[in-house]
Amino acid sequence: MGFSGISPGSLILIFFIALLVFGPKRLESLGAELGNAMRRFKENFDGETASKKDPDA
Numbered sequence: 164m165g166f167s168g169i170s171p172g173s174l175i176l177i178f179f180i181a182l183l184v185f186g187p188k189r190l191e192s193l194g195a196e197l198g199n200a201m202r203r204f205k206e207n208f209d210g211e212t213a214s215k216k217d218p219d220a
Contacts, residue, residue, distance in 0.1 A: 182190055 185193060
């Protein structure tokens with residue numbers, strides 16, 4: 164059993180299908196956009212929890 168009940172073989176198959184659909188350059192940019200979005204979400208989430216702990220901030 165892998166991540167959330169998905170086997171590693173299934174993850175590889177999903178990756179290759181995405182590679183065929185989007186192409187290598189678009190897949191690279193999608194990964195970068197996803198990483199940036201996750202980073203911004205985490206920064207905003209951390210900032211919001213810090214402001215809730217310290218009302219003077």
